[in-house]
Amino acid sequence: LRKGFPEVIFGLGKTREQIAGILEKMVPKENVILVTRIDPTTADPLVAHFPDAAYFPDARLLRIQKTAPDITGTGNILVITAGTSDIPVAEEAALTARAMGNRVDTLFDVGVAGIHRLFAHKEMIRQAGVIIVAAGMEGALPSVVAGMVGAPVIAVPTSIGYGTSFGGMTALLGMLNSCASNIAVVNIDNGFGAGYMASSINHVGVDKDTAL
Amino acid sequence: LRKGFPEVIFGLGKTREQIAGILEKMVPKENVILVTRIDPTTADPLVAHFPDAAYFPDARLLRIQKTAPDITGTGNILVITAGTSDIPVAEEAALTARAMGNRVDTLFDVGVAGIHRLFAHKEMIRQAGVIIVAAGMEGALPSVVAGMVGAPVIAVPTSIGYGTSFGGMTALLGMLNSCASNIAVVNIDNGFGAGYMASSINHVGVDKDTAL
Amino acid sequence: LRKGFPEVIFGLGKTREQIAGILEKMVPKENVILVTRIDPTTADPLVAHFPDAAYFPDARLLRIQKTAPDITGTGNILVITAGTSDIPVAEEAALTARAMGNRVDTLFDVGVAGIHRLFAHKEMIRQAGVIIVAAGMEGALPSVVAGMVGAPVIAVPTSIGYGTSFGGMTALLGMLNSCASNIAVVNIDNGFGAGYMASSINHVGVDKDTAL
Amino acid sequence: LRKGFPEVIFGLGKTREQIAGILEKMVPKENVILVTRIDPTTADPLVAHFPDAAYFPDARLLRIQKTAPDITGTGNILVITAGTSDIPVAEEAALTARAMGNRVDTLFDVGVAGIHRLFAHKEMIRQAGVIIVAAGMEGALPSVVAGMVGAPVIAVPTSIGYGTSFGGMTALLGMLNSCASNIAVVNIDNGFGAGYMASSINHVGVDKDTAL
Amino acid sequence: LRKGFPEVIFGLGKTREQIAGILEKMVPKENVILVTRIDPTTADPLVAHFPDAAYFPDARLLRIQKTAPDITGTGNILVITAGTSDIPVAEEAALTARAMGNRVDTLFDVGVAGIHRLFAHKEMIRQAGVIIVAAGMEGALPSVVAGMVGAPVIAVPTSIGYGTSFGGMTALLGMLNSCASNIAVVNIDNGFGAGYMASSINHVGVDKDTAL
Amino acid sequence: LRKGFPEVIFGLGKTREQIAGILEKMVPKENVILVTRIDPTTADPLVAHFPDAAYFPDARLLRIQKTAPDITGTGNILVITAGTSDIPVAEEAALTARAMGNRVDTLFDVGVAGIHRLFAHKEMIRQAGVIIVAAGMEGALPSVVAGMVGAPVIAVPTSIGYGTSFGGMTALLGMLNSCASNIAVVNIDNGFGAGYMASSINHVGVDKDTAL
Amino acid sequence: LRKGFPEVIFGLGKTREQIAGILEKMVPKENVILVTRIDPTTADPLVAHFPDAAYFPDARLLRIQKTAPDITGTGNILVITAGTSDIPVAEEAALTARAMGNRVDTLFDVGVAGIHRLFAHKEMIRQAGVIIVAAGMEGALPSVVAGMVGAPVIAVPTSIGYGTSFGGMTALLGMLNSCASNIAVVNIDNGFGAGYMASSINHVGVDKDTAL
Amino acid sequence: LRKGFPEVIFGLGKTREQIAGILEKMVPKENVILVTRIDPTTADPLVAHFPDAAYFPDARLLRIQKTAPDITGTGNILVITAGTSDIPVAEEAALTARAMGNRVDTLFDVGVAGIHRLFAHKEMIRQAGVIIVAAGMEGALPSVVAGMVGAPVIAVPTSIGYGTSFGGMTALLGMLNSCASNIAVVNIDNGFGAGYMASSINHVGVDKDTAL
Ligand SMILES: Nc1ncnc2c1ncn2[C@@H]1O[C@H](COP(=O)(O)O)[C@@H](O)[C@H]1O
Ligand SMILES: Nc1ncnc2c1ncn2[C@@H]1O[C@H](COP(=O)(O)O)[C@@H](O)[C@H]1O
Ligand SMILES: Nc1ncnc2c1ncn2[C@@H]1O[C@H](COP(=O)(O)O)[C@@H](O)[C@H]1O
Ligand SMILES: Nc1ncnc2c1ncn2[C@@H]1O[C@H](COP(=O)(O)O)[C@@H](O)[C@H]1O
Numbered sequence A, B, C, D, E, F, G, H: 001l002r003k004g005f006p007e008v009i010f011g012l013g014k015t016r017e018q019i020a021g022i023l024e025k026m027v028p029k030e031n032v033i034l035v036t037r038i039d040p041t042t043a044d045p046l047v048a049h050f051p052d053a054a055y056f057p058d059a060r061l062l063r064i065q066k067t068a069p070d071i072t073g074t075g076n077i078l079v080i081t082a083g084t085s086d087i088p089v090a091e092e093a094a095l096t097a098r099a100m101g102n103r104v105d106t107l108f109d110v111g112v113a114g115i116h117r118l119f120a121h122k123e124m125i126r127q128a129g130v131i132i133v134a135a136g137m138e139g140a141l142p143s144v145v146a147g148m149v150g151a152p153v154i155a156v157p158t159s160i161g162y163g164t165s166f167g168g169m170t171a172l173l174g175m176l177n178s179c180a181s182n183i184a185v186v187n188i189d190n191g192f193g194a195g196y197m198a199s200s201i202n203h204v205g206v207d208k209d210t211a212l
């Protein structure tokens, strides 16, 4: 039994029956299980049936957690969003990273068109060990954040926007072309991947038996 | 004779002979003439031949100017760049706007990955009547600038970058998706158009006989 | 209290409850509030509940306005459309510009395939201080209008069309490549941004305490 | 021997030797032969060697013509360009259509940003049986022309432009989305195809033995 | 009253009330009226209300026709499709061309993967004055047809296909790159434009008073 | 020593010294070696130095072959091209397949715009065990060929064309959307891959010790 | 009567009545008939009505089969998927190939992120005569499989994924750029085409009267 | 003086004089300076002039290093490439990471089409603290590597390939769609950014005064 390390089921396109079937087998053996991309009507009966289950509607994530995972990660992971519409992606990242044994803080709606909102939190940003930044539209926030710190920044483009935002493609391209260098990018709306990668980073140098 | 208002020749793809021919006809009638997108080997003999001619190699622009144009624009036009590589586009914009009767200031290399560089010039930015911002790569600077002022911002994407910058397309898309609202965008590397549009804006409400 | 200058809520993706909550806090402090991209079923109960509220179904915009804003802008803003299908975007632009203290005229359905319709209004076009042109399909109208005047033209591509109109991308590209120079472009269907930018332009040189 | 109907060789990528070889076989049997997309250094020795050969550098076309072809087409074909840079494509179209037995007129540099230039030629445009319009950048001219006449218009996008003109793609898309209906489009820079198609149209209803 | 020449209303996005309003004004003055892109639920009450009205569900076209238009076009227009799924676009083209005074024949489901089906109709194809070819997927049929005749071919890409057919873009690109030269192309699914252009071609050289 | 089965070096971007170094080690152990995508100036000194070496300039391929490989493939591989410009890609395919122990026939310049050229070779096409079809521009030929036979067809898009041929992308898309079903596609200009895949197909069911 | 060789109806966009009509005519003459891309509500009444009919909901395929087709193909066809979501495409391929007289094995959910799952089946993979690999997301599995064998591999990109998977385009591009050479690719989600092509390959060298 | 932390100059587009000027000012104050994307003819005179300067032609990187930087990073950084053509990008990454105080190992030419090459190095891969994987063409290697370890993987797409590799875009898309979760991606050919990000990751939890 890998203590504290979650099993993850990709919920999209799976029926309630299929997910229930997988969970029945996993629950006896695992401490934490996540089901990502699961909608409320699929999740609600599962929450009712499985003890220790909770559904997070913003993140569209179902979590079964017997005991809170030990904190094994080195530093704090900070999850930032440019707007309020990016919060669901950020929540998916935060929940994933917490399930993997990390301390996680959040800072939402501090996008670049009113940059003073970001600067009001300078200290919190500078203290973070790893930073995740979720942004849609022009996707400029990760560049600004990365320019303020030495820590690694995971940029998550979101599909928020219209017209030439092309479902997040514009944000993605902006992040890949950042003039900051301590940045790497994950797929559009991939909050899960961002949280997982941040946790992986936050466990570099951690004794493998402890972490996993 | 329209006093102070320039004639403009698009130099790209025209031979020295063709440009010389057009200039011979224009020079007697005009006070200021611009030839844009003209390379040094084409421009140098023209500078030698026509009095009052000067070549600006960064902007790749040749100007024949008998007397400095009257300042007819309402406010100051401020031209900002994110990096040093964007300066040629910015210079083309600045020269165009000056030739059309505007006071023009410049502020170069203040891109978002080191945002303190921008904030050191807060006052200058707040005083400007119209602002042009040229940026390549992720093209985030115009959003940040527009969030700091009420003045109209003309965003000029530049073709600076590599890989997924796609010759300026990424910067263009970022600018079109700005979360600021006092922004409009011109074609990639179109410093001339940005300067022209800024001048047009800076002459709104100006008595037409004076301005033109 | 900034007299006459509107607060704006981006309605898309917000529930009626969320919008009502924001409005409750804003209404005591503001003279004019706009909610953009809000559909009728969300808007109707809000209109019933808030005094001074009106819903504009074409523009999909809800406005709460205690007293008409003072006219502080320099000239007239003229909003033109190529077809009748572009009118919703144009109305959003017109309502935004009016809420920001501008005189606004409109001229609809004068697209390039019957160019005499446009020319019948030559005088009105020449008198405008700032012009907004909304067009879908091939997006050619802003070029023609800009060629007729010295005033700045804000081009708004609309998503009207089918097949290779690619949801407004063809119109956008046409506008960015205009052979006229007094043009700048905003995002597809971004009537709000066009009205805002036009107002910003129409207030260049206006004493800031008066305008804002 | 098909009297007056040209043979055509696509010159691009063929060596002088290859073209000479093909011509040696064709010349005895044909009255008119065109070689398209051939550069001057390849063409010059061929002109020197073959009687009745002429090279048109703008159109990059080599023509061998023993006797002028009979005029068999119904009406006049009019070839229009938006700018001066579009002339080479227009010349290729005009030479092709003339070689196929049509009367061809031309009208160059009458683009939409100065629409009065176009309207000065209203009568000539209304008299044409078939119209070809070549334009780059935003490609708006064919729509305007088609809106003025009932005759069929062949739109030829050219690769003239920079930035988001994407080598003619923007002009092409604009033409395909024309709000006029008497328009069809050929490939970017395909002057040959435009001239050929126009001739084909201009021979509808012509007795096939006469025309071919 | 222009005898036999139809008025056309673009139905897409218009309500039944809007269309009824336009029709009320047009009907007294016109012999033939077409409403394109109108769905059955919008069309049915209009058919019930207006005499001489008929709805063509495949083509999604409503026609009001007092008397059959005179045949004024020079030759026969032949409308061909590659598959059965392309028939709606072809029917829209055929109905448009008939309404404009042309004799129209059709030949459906003769695509290139079973080329013998096409060749069985060689004579019919060779006799046509103008040919329209509608095809989706790889869009190869217009090239093959154009290679068999001297007549002009209007190629209409359809949105039929899946995966990399990209809603008709692949067919469109194939048609623009045809190795035949007597081809020009209209927008994806633009049956109306194809029929209109074919009629325009079929009236070249026709006395304007007769045709229009 | 695997008898008759070639080693292959991808020449692109390798210097003459690098290729020579690899060859020195391979030659003692191999019967047939191919170097693909190698230009004449790189190849010529290698041909001079290595016995049994030959350079095929059309295919840009260098071959070192001690003895002709045994024919182990089941049937004949037929390589067809639409135009003459596609021949280099076809030659690369043919040389690759021959080096891998197959009988290979070729049929060049039989594209769809003159379909009778193709049909003149009906018998040869029907006899082939595997068919490779290389075509640029609209890429329609593989569909037509596949519709004539039951044998598997490997379609190779070539970068031949201009404008919207997009360096072979249009041909590629056409081939992927073929309405025939016995077709699969390789990368643009990938003659080597087509020849290799055809040989792999032609050895299905062949005793592995014999073939390899 | 072609024994064992199926007739195929493309079900997409056809009504139950249309399909029933075609089947009524085919059933007396054919041993095996497939209807592809047919949903359950269309299929169920057909299954009830036609003897020997079965519906495969995963593959969305209806099959009428009087007697099992003879096995005429040379080797085994192996159908592999990267994930569980790719199984419907794989099932369509498998059912098609079986209906065409082939032995077909399957191996599902062995994608590259846990490559040991694939390697556990090394022997089965090496024994296959032809291999089909269906994969979405990054589409890497076909390269790995092709690197393990000499047999031909048909790669089928699936539309599984989100964000930059672009409906299967990313998987398609990855497969076309495979660094293995015994690979060719079919359209996105084209399980039918993959099965058909694999059968065509598996019958190379088979006596045509036997196979067809 | 920040001990061991490099200053970096982006060499692309800067002249030798410009770079020399910047270096003259930096050298007295810095221990390590990198100039990236600098070609040999620009670099050679600089190497001759500045003591402690070395040029790395593969990586196109010039380094001035007074003393080797202290190793401050937590674990080993391992740089892997799929092919030999990806080595320049990998070398740029390795030199950057070394200059920033990290132990760096390399493993080249172990791409997925011959997966045994990769597996021969399983232990080395499992020991690494951070992994960089550079790959062009289909870009599948990072997925396979990430599936073998828990450490964070930085994927660098390279522009190696032809046809539909689209200058690295295909590899980039594949990496963004990886079915492994401990992956993040940087811009095409961005070896510098990959090395910088890997170092940033390798210093998480390191006392900031020590590391910087
Ligand atoms: N939201 C998500 N986005 C991308 N990958 C995910 C997501 N959720 C889970 N996964 C991955 O998908 C795997 C499970 O897929 P499955 O076997 O289809 O449930 C997990 O091991 C995760 O690596
Ligand atoms: N750099 C430029 N970019 C875009 N348009 C330009 C540029 N320079 C000049 N123009 C426009 O091109 C027109 C002149 O074109 P031409 O007649 O070809 O010299 C001028 O009136 C300007 O409007
Ligand atoms: N500029 C051109 N663009 C497109 N097609 C052309 C052009 N010039 C010639 N062609 C066509 O190419 C054919 C000759 O091609 P080829 O056999 O390669 O010389 C002619 O019959 C024309 O149909
Ligand atoms: N799922 C499929 N994808 C692509 N082509 C198909 C598919 N199913 C059937 N076909 C092809 O479509 C043809 C029948 O089309 P139809 O005449 O419209 O029923 C068959 O002969 C097959 O070649």
Ligand SMILES: [Mg+2]
Binding pocket: A082, A083, A084, A109, A111
């Ligand atoms: Mg916000």
Ligand SMILES: [Mg+2]
Binding pocket: B082, B083, B084, B109, B111
């Ligand atoms: Mg800088």
Ligand SMILES: [Mg+2]
Binding pocket: C082, C083, C084, C109, C111
């Ligand atoms: Mg209208």
Ligand SMILES: [Mg+2]
Binding pocket: D082, D083, D084, D109
């Ligand atoms: Mg001009």
Ligand SMILES: [Mg+2]
Binding pocket: E082, E083, E084, E109
């Ligand atoms: Mg059919």
Ligand SMILES: [Mg+2]
Binding pocket: F082, F083, F084, F109
């Ligand atoms: Mg040919």
Ligand SMILES: [Mg+2]
Binding pocket: G082, G083, G084, G109
């Ligand atoms: Mg799985």
Ligand SMILES: [Mg+2]
Binding pocket: H082, H083, H084, H109, H111
């Ligand atoms: Mg290698």
